[in-house]
Amino acid sequence: MRIKNLELDNPFFLAPMEAVNCTSFRLLCKKRGASLVFTDMVDADIFMEKVSELGKEKAIKLLINPHPEEKPLAIQLGGANIETLKKTIAIIEPIADLIDYNIGCPLPYMLGKKGGCYLMKHPDQLYKIIKELRIAITKPFTVKMRSGWDKNSINALKIAKELEILGVDALTIHARTRVQKYQDKSDWPLVRKIKESVNIPIILSGDVTNSYLAHMAFAHTKCDFIMIGRGAKNNPSIFVDLNNYWKTKKQPIKPTNIYDKKTDMVKRDFKYFIELYERVENRNNLSELKDHTLWFARECQNNKELTQKFLLAKNKVQLHKLFNKVYFRIK
Ligand SMILES: Cc1cc2nc3c(=O)[nH]c(=O)nc-3n(C[C@H](O)[C@H](O)[C@H](O)COP(=O)(O)O)c2cc1C
Known part of the structure; x- marks a missing residue:
C-alpha cells in the first residue's frame, strides 16, 4: 500500500x-x-x-x-x-x-x-x-x-x-x-x-x-x-x-448512530488530547480547547446540559471535570 x-x-x-x-x-x-x-x-x-x-x-x-x-x-x-x-x-x-x-x-x-x-x-x-x-x-x-x-x-x-x-x-x-x-x-x-x-x-x-x-x-x-x-x-x-x-475484513454491522461513539473511548481521547496539547503546542488557547471538547462531546446523551457548561468553563481543569460527565448511548 x-x-x-x-x-x-x-x-x-x-x-x-x-x-x-x-x-x-x-x-x-x-x-x-x-x-x-x-x-x-x-x-x-x-x-x-x-x-x-x-x-x-x-x-x-x-x-x-x-x-x-x-x-x-x-x-x-x-x-x-x-x-x-x-x-x-x-x-x-x-x-x-x-x-x-x-x-x-x-x-x-x-x-x-x-x-x-x-x-x-x-x-x-x-x-x-x-x-x-x-x-x-x-x-x-x-x-x-x-x-x-x-x-x-x-x-x-x-x-x-x-x-x-x-x-x-x-x-x-x-x-x-x-x-x-x-x-x-x-x-x-x-x-x-x-x-x-x-x-x-x-x-x-x-x-x-x-x-x-x-x-x-x-x-x-x-x-x-x-x-x-x-x-x-x-x-x-x-x-x-x-x-x-x-x-x-469482516463486513461491519450498519450502526444506528451516525458517529457510533463509545463513552470510554471518547473520554480516553479527550484526556490524551489535553495531555498532547500541553506537550506539543506553543500556545494555551482555551477557546481552541473548548472547540475540541464540543466536537468530542457531540451526540452525547447529555449534550444539551453540558454544552453551556463547557462554554462557561474557566480553565482546562474545569473542562476536564465536566467532560467526565459525558455519556453516550449504551451499546
Ligand atoms: C472544519 C473543516 C475544515 C476543513 N479544512 C480543509 C482544508 O484545510 N483543506 C481541505 O482540503 N479540506 C478541508 N476540509 C474538507 C475535508 O478535508 C473533507 O474533504 C470534507 O470534510 C469531506 O470529508 P468528511 O465527510 O470526511 O468530513 C475541511 C472540512 C472541515 C469539516
Whole structure:
C-alpha cells in the first residue's frame, strides 16, 4: 500500500481540516491508527510573508509545528502564485513526507486570489501550476479536488486524467461541487468513474463516519484510500474501529448512530488530547480547547446540559471535570 515510494500501514488518513488539525489533534489521530495525517491548508502567500517576518524556522513552527511522532506527515498547500508556491515547497519539503495541493478550497479569500476551487473552473491555469509544482516537488505529490464548481460544470474526471498525465502521484476526491458545500451526499459513483479511468491511487474523501461506511465506500468506488474528516474531528477513535475492520475484513454491522461513539473511548481521547496539547503546542488557547471538547462531546446523551457548561468553563481543569460527565448511548 503506497503512494509513489511512501509506504502506508493502512488505507485510512486524517483529512486536512482548517482550525482542527493542530499538531496535538494530528498526533492523537496518528496514535489511534491513521496511517497518514494531513496538516490543514498552508496558504503559500501567508507562509512566505511569515518567512520574511520571522525567518524559516519560526514560520514552520507557527504554521505547521511538525512533530517527529506524527510521521509520515502530509503538508497541504494552497495558493495560485507559482513563485510563492515554489519558494514554500523549497522550505517545507524537507519536513514533508508528501505534499498535497488543494484545488477544492471554496473559501472566498482563496477564490479571490484565483486559487482553490477557482482552478477547477479554469483548468488551463491549473495545468500550468501543476506542471511547475511537479518539477519543484520530489516527494510524493497529490492533489485534492471537488467534483467541480457547480452541477453544470462537473469536470473532476477530465481534470483527473490530465493530472495523471502531468505526473501527479495520487488524487483525493471530495465529490461535491463548490456550490454544494456539504449539501447532498458526496458523489461516490463519480469517484468510481475516476478510479476506473486513471492508474494512480484514488483517495476518497466524504461522508465516511464509521467502518460500515468505509466498507461501503471501498465496495462502491474501489478507491485505494479513505480520508476521514468530520468523523475524526468528532471521534478520533474512529481510526481504531477502521483498523479493526481492515485487519479482520469482516463486513461491519450498519450502526444506528451516525458517529457510533463509545463513552470510554471518547473520554480516553479527550484526556490524551489535553495531555498532547500541553506537550506539543506553543500556545494555551482555551477557546481552541473548548472547540475540541464540543466536537468530542457531540451526540452525547447529555449534550444539551453540558454544552453551556463547557462554554462557561474557566480553565482546562474545569473542562476536564465536566467532560467526565459525558455519556453516550449504551451499546
Ligand atoms: C472544519 C473543516 C475544515 C476543513 N479544512 C480543509 C482544508 O484545510 N483543506 C481541505 O482540503 N479540506 C478541508 N476540509 C474538507 C475535508 O478535508 C473533507 O474533504 C470534507 O470534510 C469531506 O470529508 P468528511 O465527510 O470526511 O468530513 C475541511 C472540512 C472541515 C469539516
